[in-house]
Amino acid sequence: MADVIRIPIGPQHPALKEPANFMLTLGGEKILEAGVRLGYNHRGIEKACEQRTYIQDLYLLERICGICSHSHSTCFVQAVEEIAALEVPKRAAYLRTLVAELERIHSHLLWLGVAGHEVGFDTLLMYTWRDREVVMDLLAALTGNRVNYGLNTIGGVRRDVTPEQKEKILQGMDILEERTRYYIQIATQETTLIQRLSGVGLLNHEDALRLGAVGPTARASAVDRDLRRDDPYAAYREVSFKVITDNHNDVYGRTLVRVGELMECYGIIRQLLKQMPDGPIAVKAPRKIPAGEALSRYEAPRGEDVHYVKADGTDKPERVKVRAPTLANVQVVAHMLKNRYLADMPIIIAAIDPCFSCTDRLISVAQADDRRADVMTWGQLRDYSIAWYRRRGVDFSGLNRTFRKGGA
Amino acid sequence: MTDEETIQAELVARFPFMRDKVRVQRPRRVWAEVGQDHFAEVFGCLAREMRFTMLSAITGLDQGETLGLIYHLARENGLVLSLATGVPKAQPVVQTVTPLFACADVYEREVADLLGFQVQGLPQGPRYPLPDGWPAGQYPLRKDWKPESLGDAKAEKGGPTSG
Numbered sequence: 248m249a250d251v252i253r254i255p256i257g258p259q260h261p262a263l264k265e266p267a268n269f270m271l272t273l274g275g276e277k278i279l280e281a282g283v284r285l286g287y288n289h290r291g292i293e294k295a296c297e298q299r300t301y302i303q304d305l306y307l308l309e310r311i312c313g314i315c316s317h318s319h320s321t322c323f324v325q326a327v328e329e330i331a332a333l334e335v336p337k338r339a340a341y342l343r344t345l346v347a348e349l350e351r352i353h354s355h356l357l358w359l360g361v362a363g364h365e366v367g368f369d370t371l372l373m374y375t376w377r378d379r380e381v382v383m384d385l386l387a388a389l390t391g392n393r394v395n396y397g398l399n400t401i402g403g404v405r406r407d408v409t410p411e412q413k414e415k416i417l418q419g420m421d422i423l424e425e426r427t428r429y430y431i432q433i434a435t436q437e438t439t440l441i442q443r444l445s446g447v448g449l450l451n452h453e454d455a456l457r458l459g460a461v462g463p464t465a466r467a468s469a470v471d472r473d474l475r476r477d478d479p480y481a482a483y484r485e486v487s488f489k490v491i492t493d494n495h496n497d498v499y500g501r502t503l504v505r506v507g508e509l510m511e512c513y514g515i516i517r518q519l520l521k522q523m524p525d526g527p528i529a530v531k532a533p534r535k536i537p538a539g540e541a542l543s544r545y546e547a548p549r550g551e552d553v554h555y556v557k558a559d560g561t562d563k564p565e566r567v568k569v570r571a572p573t574l575a576n577v578q579v580v581a582h583m584l585k586n587r588y589l590a591d592m593p594i595i596i597a598a599i600d601p602c603f604s605c606t607d608r609l610i611s612v613a614q615a616d617d618r619r620a621d622v623m624t625w626g627q628l629r630d631y632s633i634a635w636y637r638r639r640g641v642d643f644s645g646l647n648r649t650f651r652k653g654g655a
Numbered sequence: 656m657t658d659e660e661t662i663q664a665e666l667v668a669r670f671p672f673m674r675d676k677v678r679v680q681r682p683r684r685v686w687a688e689v690g691q692d693h694f695a696e697v698f699g700c701l702a703r704e705m706r707f708t709m710l711s712a713i714t715g716l717d718q719g720e721t722l723g724l725i726y727h728l729a730r731e732n733g734l735v736l737s738l739a740t741g742v743p744k745a746q747p748v749v750q751t752v753t754p755l756f757a758c759a760d761v762y763e764r765e766v767a768d769l770l771g772f773q774v775q776g777l778p779q780g781p782r783y784p785l786p787d788g789w790p791a792g793q794y795p796l797r798k799d800w801k802p803e804s805l806g807d808a809k810a811e812k813g814g815p816t817s818g
Contacts, residue, residue, distance in 0.1 A: 282780070282781065286782075286785060289784040293796065459709065474733065542727055555725065568712065574762075578761055
């Protein structure tokens with residue numbers, strides 16, 4: 248019998264992408280007990296919201312998360328609109344849904360890469376993150392930013408979509424759908440990946456319900472729950488999609504759910520673009536919001552996001568409460584770690600897709616008349632990397648041909 | 656009768672004191688209010704007998720003389736019942752709901768840290784979300800709390816300035 252030792256993982260640790268502390272009790276390589284300590288990212292945003300106007304709060308709340316920023320902003324604005332009895336124009340609801348689904352694609356592709364990285368399959372990370380650039384470019388073209396889109400305003404949205412942008416999005420969806428089919432093929436046929444992920448981070452159906460898991464983490468334990476269908480908001484009532492569930496109950500199942508959801512995203516986006524009605528994109532909202540309260544729910548890429556807003560008739564909210572999906576899921580992690588090997592810890596934690604910021608921009612923005620020579624475009628950077636490898640005897644140009652043809 | 660109205664009627668039928676305390680705000684959103692004296696039985700009934708199988712969140716509120724709590728209970732079909740209750744600020748003692756909802760653990764630690772609730776029956780565990788060195792009696796989500804109060808508390812204690 249090996250000695251029992253206690254080791255802290257985090258708050259700062261190379262295996263973690265955000266600060267959290269996992270206190271592990273180990274018997275040899277096995278985790279006997281796991282405790283979670285959170286709060287290292289607490290920035291007092293709820294308190295800050297009480298001192299700012301509703302519009303300022305909209306931008307502040309969008310910055311809770313670097314990935315599901317639109318999720319938080321939409322969740323909040325829906326609550327405010329309910330209190331103020333504002334009827335959001337249909338086109339605005341469609342645009343919110345459009346960006347929401349593009350954000351889900353960005354988030355799930357990002358996750359797939361992280362998952363690959365955590366199990367030593369870095370090729371998958373390189374592939375998915377390259378493909379993710381397709382959706383990042385679309386989001387940047389639509390909203391002006393890769394994350395923190397600033398799309399919402401109280402009463403609607405701030406930016407419309409042009410027919411040219413619609414066409415670009417549709418092209419992007421075709422590329423990504425083809426790539427996702429390839430990832431599904433990998434996930435269902437690549438034995439190394441299947442064996443590495445199967446049986447890891449087990450969470451049976453009963454425990455998922457009992458411990459309050461949300462999003463893909465719950466759906467991979469056969470919990471048939473998705474707020475886009477069950478508690479529809481924005482334009483989800485008007486599109487048809489499948490809620491992807493799986494009964495593997497492990498990290499492998501969570502992978503299948505996310506790649507399955509990616510395929511649904513492309514379908515939803517095509518329907519949105521096809522059915523999008525003409526009309527205004529916002530209604531005028533009052534500066535002061537009448538007294539009242541509302542609870543808004545939103546199916547973020549990681550699961551149920553909840554915002555509670557209480558208004559007191561002024562231009563500042565009385566109370567804003569946020570429950571992000573990771574807070575619900577991280578409690579499940581301690582359970583999943585128990586009786587697993589220490590080496591499985593990074594992927595088990597990554598499998599709930601904890602939120603971390605990813606706002607670094609690859610392409611610097613320079614004024615047309617002030618373009619510095621050291622600023623590379625995406626194409627230049629790609630050519631540079633292909634040439635770099637070619638000089639070392641590896642030729643990747645053939646590999647990239649299909650992708651380039653797709654109009655990236 | 657809609658689902659929401661059925662819930663309203665059932666709650667009033669089971670607990671006559673809930674008359675005028677349950678309102679339907681819109682489809683899938685029901686709000687109810689109950690005093691601490693009847694909280695446990697109403698909450699237990701919603702969770703065990705009325706199919707509210709999820710606890711989405713717990714909101715804590717500073718209402719002046721009282722501290723409020725709203726338990727956002729959800730059904731699998733998307734319907735949410737928000738059950739509000741309150742305790743005097745001078746003695747903000749509530750019972751834990753973790754026996755019914757394991758996930759409440761971190762939600763209850765949050766209202767304890769940020770608003771100063773004393774949650775009885777909560778198992779031993781790390782605090783959330785404030786740092787370990789946070790001075791006692793400082794509840795940042797209370798309306799009268801300002802960041803400056805933290806400086807005062809630390810000066811009084813003569814402790815380190817970093818948490």
